[in-house]
Structure formats: C-alpha cells, structure tokens
Amino acid sequence: MRIVSGIQPTGNLHLGNYLGAIRNWVRMQDAMPADGECLFFLADLHAITVHNDPVVLAANIREMAATIIACGIDPARAILFRQRHVPAHVELGWLLNGTARVGWLNRMTQFKEKSGKNREGASVGLFGYPVLQAADVLLYQATHVPVGEDQKQHLELARDIATKFNQDTGTDLFTLPDPIIPPAAARIMSLRDGTAKMSKSDPSEASRITLVDDADTIAGKIRKAKSDADTLPATIAELANRPEARNLVGIYAALADQTASEVLTRFEGKGFGTFKPALAELAVETLRPIRERLNHFRADPAELDRLLDHGATRARALATPTLAAAYAALGL
Ligand code: ATP
Numbered sequence: 071m072r073i074v075s076g077i078q079p080t081g082n083l084h085l086g087n088y089l090g091a092i093r094n095w096v097r098m099q100d101a102m103p104a105d106g107e108c109l110f111f112l113a114d115l116h117a118i119t120v121h122n123d124p125v126v127l128a129a130n131i132r133e134m135a136a137t138i139i140a141c142g143i144d145p146a147r148a149i150l151f152r153q154r155h156v157p158a159h160v161e162l163g164w165l166l167n168g169t170a171r172v173g174w175l176n177r178m179t180q181f182k183e184k185s186g187k188n189r190e191g192a193s194v195g196l197f198g199y200p201v202l203q204a205a206d207v208l209l210y211q212a213t214h215v216p217v218g219e220d221q222k223q224h225l226e227l228a229r230d231i232a233t234k235f236n237q238d239t240g241t242d243l244f245t246l247p248d249p250i251i252p253p254a255a256a257r258i259m260s261l262r263d264g265t266a267k268m269s270k271s272d273p274s275e276a277s278r279i280t281l282v283d284d285a286d287t288i289a290g291k292i293r294k295a296k297s298d299a300d301t302l303p304a305t306i307a308e309l310a311n312r313p314e315a316r317n318l319v320g321i322y323a324a325l326a327d328q329t330a331s332e333v334l335t336r337f338e339g340k341g342f343g344t345f346k347p348a349l350a351e352l353a354v355e356t357l358r359p360i361r362e363r364l365n366h367f368r369a370d371p372a373e374l375d376r377l378l379d380h381g382a383t384r385a386r387a388l389a390t391p392t393l394a395a396a397y398a399a400l401g402l
Pocket residue numbers: 078080086087088089090091218255256257258259267268269270271272
C-alpha cells in the first residue's frame with residue numbers, strides 16, 4: 071500500500087484545518103503497515119497557479135511544514151517533502167500533457183469554479199493543474215489517494231490519464247490509484263456564525279481558533295463564541311435549529327474523538343456556562359503540544375529544512391525508476 075497526498079502551503083492554520091484535514095494524514099500514517107508508505111508533500115508548484123506574494127509563499131511553505139510535523143506527521147516514518155524539491159513531478163507532468171485531452175480538462179468543475187467569469191484571464195497552470203496532480207500520484211505508483219468531495223473528479227482524471235498512457239505505449243507502467251474517502255471529516259464552523267465554515271480567510275480573528283493561539287486566547291475565544299441561552303438536549307436532532315450549539319458540541323466531539331451523542335449524554339441539561347469552560351479546557355490541552363512543537367520549529371527553521379531535504383531525497387529515489395520508464399515508453 072502506498073498513499074500519496076498533497077496540501078497547499080498556507081499560513082494561519084486553524085482548528086478546522088487540523089480536525090478536517092491534517093489529523094486524517096496522521097491517522098493514515100499511524101495505520102500504515104510497516105511494508106507500506108505514506109508520501110505527503112507541500113504542493114508549492116500548485117500554489118503558483120494563482121498569484122502569490124513570493125515572500126508570503128516562502129514563509130507559508132515553512133509554516134505549513136512545521137504545522138504538519140507539529141500535528142503528528144513523523145518525518146522518520148512518512149515521507150514529507152516539498153513538491154518543488156522533486157523535479158520529477160514537473161517532468162512527468164509534462165509527459166502526461168501529451169496524454170491528457172483538452173476535452174477532459176474542460177470538464178473539470180474546479181477550474182470552472184476557480185476561474186469564474188474570467189476564464190480567459192486564468193493561468194494555463196490553473197487549467198493544467200489536474201495533469202500535474204495526476205503526475206504527483208502516478209510518479210510514485212500510488213495505490214491509494216485520499217480525496218475529499220472536491221477532488222474526486224481529479225483522481226478520476228488521473229486514472230483516465232494512466233489508462234490511456236498505458237494503452238498508447240503498450241505498457242502497464244502506471245498503477246491506477248484508488249480513492250480513499252476519509253471517514254466523514256469533522257466540519258468545523260465559525261465561532262461567530264454556526265452556519266459559516268471556520269476559515270482562514272474570515273476577517274474576524276474571533277471566528278477561529280488558530281494552532282498558534284495560546285491557552286488564554288483559546289479560552290477567551292470560546293468564552294465569547296456565539297451560543298444560546300438554552301441547555302443542551304439529549305439528542306443531536308434537537309440541535310437542528312441551534313447551529314452555534316451544534317457547532318460547539320461538534321468541536322468537543324471532534325477534539326475528544328467521540329460522537330456528538332456521547333458528548334450530549336455527558337452534558338445533557340447543562341448550559342453553556344458549564345459546557346464552554348469544559349470545551350475550552352479540552353481545546354487548550356489538545357492543542358498545547360501542537361503549539362509547543364510548532365513554536366519549536368518556528369525557532370529552528372534549519373532543522374525544518376533538514377527534515378524536508380531528507381524527505382525529498384527519499385521521494386526522489388522512489389520517483390526515479392517510474393520517470394525513467396515513462397521517458398523510455400515514449401521513445402525519449
Ligand atoms: P480559505 O478560506 O482560504 O479557503 P480554509 O480555511 O478553507 O481557507 P483551506 O486551505 O482551503 O482552508 O483548506 C485546507 C484543508 O482544511 C482542506 O482539506 C479543507 O477541507 C480543510 N478545512 C478547511 N476549513 C475547514 C473546516 N472549517 N472544517 C473542516 N475542515 C476544513
């Protein structure tokens with residue numbers, strides 16, 4: 071089994087990013103048998119398909135790497151690297167551009183969403199992004215790729231590209247990766263509005279708990295979080311029209327790794343005067359070790375770079391034979 075997954079480097083990571091995304095990686099790593107491999111990369115080459123301030127991007131790449139390790143990805147076990155450090159991604163991406171069809175890419179809904187009304191003004195990179203994504207996974211003969219709803223179509227495309235390449239060249243060079251649909255990832259909502267997703271682009275700092283917030287900040291944000299005057303009911307169904315209450319219960323459940331029902335069983339009949347301090351304590355204690363490790367790497371970027379270089383060396387070794395075989399299959 072070989073799992074490959076990438077994440078765009080961004081800063082300002084919050085509780086939603088941890089519970090909804092990064093924690094799944096940690097769980098895949100921890101569940102991986104000794105003869106399998108997890109490859110996780112910072113998708114810095116994908117990041118440049120839209121405009122980025124180079125200084126900000128450089129800082130975000132380190133911040134994201136530090137966060138991932140702080141959250142529990144162990145660079146001695148999982149292969150953690152920057153995409154840009156393994157040029158084979160770009161090379162195979164180009165080779166696969168000869169296989170992918172314009173008509174296939176035209177059907178990608180993410181490009182339509184991201185380019186919006188300004189299709190003509192979008193970068194060629196944004197249009198071709200799914201081909202580089204196909205290269206990202208085919209390069210390592212990935213057997214499994216974790217995909218959220220929004221990425222299912224891109225994985226299908228990667229399988230189509232692999233199938234056509236194998237057929238066109240009369241080889242069985244590429245493994246067709248299967249999707250892993252992560253177990254219903256927690257969807258964390260804003261602390262200010264239970265109907266809006268917690269998001270790093272929300273202008274209100276009070277709407278999210280970030281992974282660098284200290285204990286007092288976390289407790290303060292939870293104390294001020296929007297809630298209501300009712301007590302907690304026995305069942306989730308009764309929270310249907312109380313989005314803020316449902317969100318806070320959901321956050322507790324995700325942090326404690328329990329179901330929302332289990333949380334309600336414990337807090338039924340209690341008001342937010344009781345529930346919020348309990349939630350704050352749980353959040354502070356869960357996030358404390360992450361924040362401490364994150365601050366350690368922020369203070370020691372050289373150590374971080376060393377870990378990423380080590381990951382890139384391992385990734386390059388795995389990529390080399392497949393890239394060589396792809397060139398050969400094309401007669402190059
Ligand atoms: P932006 O507002 O810029 O879109 P974001 O906060 O949504 O930022 P992303 O970088 O888009 O964060 O997402 C990174 C990962 O975190 C994705 O896998 C995404 O599904 C997950 N994620 C983001 N927000 C949440 C959330 N509120 N709850 C659960 N998962 C989330």
